[in-house]
Amino acid sequence: MSRLASRFRLWPVIVAIAWSVLAQPGYAATSITNGAAFLDQTESLRTTDHPRFVQMLAQIHQEAPRLTSREQWHLRYLDAWETMFEGDYTKSEVMLHEVIDHSGDAGLAAKASALLLTNLAANRRYEEAFALANHVTTWLPAVKDPQVRFMLLMNLSQMLDIADQTDLAIKYAHMMEDAVPPGETLCRPRSLQAAALFNAKHLTSSSPELQQAIDTCVAAGQPILANTMWLVLSSLYLDENQPAKAMALLDRIMPSIRTNHYYPHMLSAQVQRAQAYAKLGDDSNARTAALAAVAMSGPNDINEWLKDDYEVLYQVEKRQGHLADALAAYEHYVIQDKGHLNDISARTLAYAATQQHLLVQKLETDSLSKQNSILRLQQALATKAVETSRLYIALLLVVLVSIVFWLFRLKRSQLRFKQLSCLDGLTGILNxxxxxxxxxxxxxxxxxxxxxxxxxxxxxxxxxxxxxxxxxxxxxxxxxxxxxxxxxxxxxxxxxxxxxxxxxxxxxxxxxxxxxxxxxxxxxxxxxxxxxxxxxxxxxxxxxxxxxxxxxxxxxxxxxxxxxxxxxxxxxxxxxxxxxxxxxxxxxxxxxx
Structure with a gap:
């Protein structure tokens, strides 16, 4: 049986940061005299005052026929954001593609692309998300809008962290620190840095990077991100076998978590509470907290929180001598563990497949370039003597051998990747x-x-x-x-x-x-x-x-x-x-x- 895991998961950090993009302090608008300004005001209220955002969105829809083409595409983008917020990823994806492909506004298309990255990742379409992230990277040098650049850097950091490329994720988060637009704070880049360090297992409860992220988000008035960092700290306390500190911290932040009603935080806090009780030897409260976490989840949910939760239930029921309940909890744990491992494999394979695809594209481009050079050389050699023709044949053979050599290396790389995907990284046996x-x-x-x-x-x-x-x-x-x-x-x-x-x-x-x-x-x-x-x-x-x-x-x-x-x-x-x-x-x- 694997050890009782207490690690808080990375996904709430990513989603919390994604939903808080462009969340500036809102202000009321009672009438529409300037469509562009009204849309900017509406956008700024998305996460700070979501009910007001929905109200203003409905109001601007009544004025839609009078809006300019650019304003209508801006409205379409906000509609896509709200559709995604409500959980309809498929419909939101269609709307975002329309903005990207037909708006004709480079800044708006870049913002829609950044949001599409989060859409694809949340929907576990990792290969498409990583491919889009690679494509977005090529835009960065030409992006002049500070807010758009900030969003692109943020989503690139998130995607790389999902792919366990934590060094690159931290690099993009540092680039965010150097490109903070007006009205923004250092909360998001520092949260992303802490998230990547946590994912790479380079954080402890006393790490200055984590405390800096907490202090920054608290000072910035970002309760969701602050709670995310607090939960990371609580998880580290559990990893370091300090359950009393974890419990005290959870008690302190629970009012804020209930107020914001962010589901991943509520579930994670409940599971951590069960783990802390279990480490403190309070089996009764551990069982109660673990069952409460199960009740919060859907019947078909698969996530690492539930894996940890069922492991607590298994350990508690086994210690209490409830063998049937222990076996049932263990069966649920195995299902959750398998789902978690499959998701990790899917992310890893998707990232590797995207890199392989880029390698193939580069190879094809190089091959076409070489073939064009060969054609030009053939035309020049047509007017030369037989001796020059022999030189051309030699050069042609060299090029063909080079292509075969690169294709061989590509095939060998693919075979090696296939082999590695079958093996456990630590022990070298089958996964x-x-x-x-x-x-x-x-x-x-x-x-x-x-x-x-x-x-x-x-x-x-x-x-x-x-x-x-x-x-x-x-x-x-x-x-x-x-x-x-x-x-x-x-x-x-x-x-x-x-x-x-x-x-x-x-x-x-x-x-x-x-x-x-x-x-x-x-x-x-x-x-x-x-x-x-x-x-x-x-x-x-x-x-x-x-x-x-x-x-x-x-x-x-x-x-x-x-x-x-x-x-x-x-x-x-x-x-x-x-x-x-x-x-x-x-x-x-x-x-x-």
Whole structure:
């Protein structure tokens, strides 16, 4: 089981900053004497006084026939913003494209493009968002409007942070600091810097960058962004095992969170409260807070807050001895964890695919340029003697070899990227998604030839204590050491993957139940007998194993996983550092199941 995560997520920072763009202090307008000025006033009220913004938007619509062409496109842009604010991303996207393609106003088109970046990212269309971000980058040198430039820099920083390109995200946030337009403050750029540092795990509760962002946003009268930074600080307190400080901070900022009624903040604060109670040993209040967070969410919601929340419920129910409730919470946790990992993979793949596409475009452009040079050379050589023609042929061959060489490098790069996307970055074995797909394929082939296989679920015992006591660097070394030990006992035909955190899975192909149990026990003994020695720090650890085999559980991967996880859960519950098979679970664990 992965450690109890308390990290506040990056997405509320991005969305909060995006919705607060151009949020200047509003002022009333009772009549429309100047359409352009009225539209500017309306735009300034979008997040500071949203009801007034909606009222003024309806008022200007009554005057729409009298507006100039540019004013009508400005109104169209504001309509797209409000449509997106209401959650209709598809309709808003169509309206934004109309502004970009047909308004004829470069500044308005740039603002619409910046808003479209947020639209695509919020709708998880990452590849399109990153492609647009690359396109927007080419506009920056020509943008003279300070407000538009500020918006473009902000959205570029956000997109790069989503793609885990945190160094570039921080660079664009610094550029924002140097390009703050009139009426703006340093709140947003400093919030983005803190968000990128947090995403890169370079923040602590005492980091000056975080405190500077908090102080700036409080002074600027930006409660949503200030609350975002406070919640980051609370999350860091939880990471640093200071639950009392986290609880005190949550109590202090909750009135502001309730007043602004920003859903991501409300959900995150509730989950953090549950985590703090759990760390303080108050299981009753932890369970109450966690269930309240579940009640706030939709039935089909998938996000990392709910993953953390269900992990709290699982730990609490397990400590209280409520095994059925613990198992139910664990199942929800697995669903949320898988969804979160899939979203991370989608962002990473989309960013990499966009970069590959740019590489291909550059290669095609270079190839066309070379081909044009060859044509001009052919025309010149047509008037020369045979000796000069031989030189032309030689040059042509050099160019063709160069093209083939670049195409070869591109193909090799693509193949390497495909390979890396299948592997876990830390351990080098299959990641969760590809382990599941390869295991399902292997079981399907085994079923056709009536072969047998065993699925082993492995979970390191008390791994959280290793991280808390020795640090994450030692924890990573323990994970890598475990993988090395397991590989020594596996065949090339066996599948080995990291399922998440300290959890691993092994599919032993053409293996009986007795053989699978014996292999699992050999690995268990090897892990127990081989401590990790890193820079003089010797860490002894053990692991628990659950084994499920096709001769008792069938060839369906989902059922094998359930049986192996159930056996692993029993191994954990009965003392850890042991191997339990699905047959033992079915015989002796039917009551708990």
């Amino acid at each position: 969760h998604q590809h382990f599941v797909s390869e295991a399902a394929r292997a079981l399907h082939l085994l079923e056709k030839k009536s072969g047998s296989a065993c699925l082993i679920s492995i979970d390191l015992d008390y791994f959280k204590q290793v991280n808390d006591t020795h640090g994450h660097a030692i924890g990573d070394a323990v994970l890598q050491h475990t993988v090395t030990i397991c590989k020594q006992h596996l065949r090339t035909s066996d599948l080995f993957g990291r399922l998440g955190g300290e959890e691993f899975g092994i599919l032993l192909v053409d293996c009986s139940s007795d053989q699978g149990t014996a292999i699992a026990d050999r690995i268990r003994k090897a892990i127990e007998a081989t401590p990790v020695d890193v820079d003089g720090s010797v860490v002894s650890f053990s692991a628990s194993f659950g084994v499920a085999c096709t001769d008792t559980s069938g060839y369906e991967l989902q059922r094998l996983c359930r049986e192996a996880d159930a056996a692993l859960y029993r191994a954990k519950r009965t003392g850890r550092n042991r191997v339990i098979t699905d047959a033992e679970w079915a015989f002796d664990g039917s009551l708990e199941a």
